[in-house]
Amino acid sequence: MSYVKPAEFAKQMVDAGEAKTFxxxxxxxxxxxxxxxxxxxxAAFAVTITVRTGEPLLGAVLFPVGFCxxxxxxxxxLTGVFTLVPLALIDKRRGVTFKSMLRNFGLVFVGNFLGAFTVAVFMAIIVTYGFSTDPDAVGQQLGEIGHSRTVGYAEHGAAGMLTLFIRGVLCNWMVSTGVVAAMMSTSVPGKVIGMWMPIMLFFYMGFEHSIVNMFLFPSGLMLGGDFSIGDYLVWNEIPTVLGNLVGGLTFVGLMLYATHGRTGPSRRVPAGTTEIDVAQEVEAKKSDAKERAVVADS
Known part of the structure; x- marks a missing residue:
């Protein structure tokens, strides 16, 4: 069987976080x-599909190819290390410190931004023929995305900031679930299927992913989007990063670690119960489960 049980991949999560710090x-x-x-x-692929077909769902269905x-x-x-690296610190792995965790966060942030920015420049060149013409339909859409997801939030003030933050939380709840899902299987098809589902969900729902935005907004600025660098940082990137941190660590990393990595004590067996009584109870539960399965099949 290629399926890896939660108790096993919970340990893999901590091991992975530890390895990344070193x-x-x-x-x-x-x-x-x-x-x-x-x-x-x-992301550029998904936007292109959406523009050319007029169907956002198709772009969301195919976007996870890059993540996988x-x-x-x-x-x-960055969204993945937000979930995994803190677990190594919480688990008190030797040599893992708060400083080493922040170092990893900082380096991954810089690397992700440089990679996303490189593609932003390349795409801006492609959709404008080297900045010699106006942006094509894909380029215009990239500019509009940047405007609607910065100024669009700012128009609502504090409510817009809250909405942005929550979208960041929900995004990395799903993205980090995809990161962990890759550990649920030892086969490539199993890993891909596990990753594909939550990533498709986050993209179609329009949640805010800090790394995707490192591409969308710089490219939007280069293509004439009606927003500023300040708008991008204050009304998207910074709140999105914070939301991604909270979402991935709280709803994925800590939850799985708490119940599978550090399980609570099992309930006590009532006084006077013998080993035979416990065995009989287990067998009775198995029998009931089989009967329910037979009924469901029929």
């Missing part, structure tokens, strides 16, 4: 750069 600066930056670039290409590729290649996204 990775060299060179390797951390390379892996983060490539992850940002591949995810940005997938980058994780199968062993590259790192």
């Amino acid at each position: 990775l060299s600066t060179r390797d951390t930056l390379i892996r983060a750069y490539m992850a940002g670039a591949i995810l940005a290409l997938a 590729l980058l994780y199968l290649l062993g590259f790192d996204l």
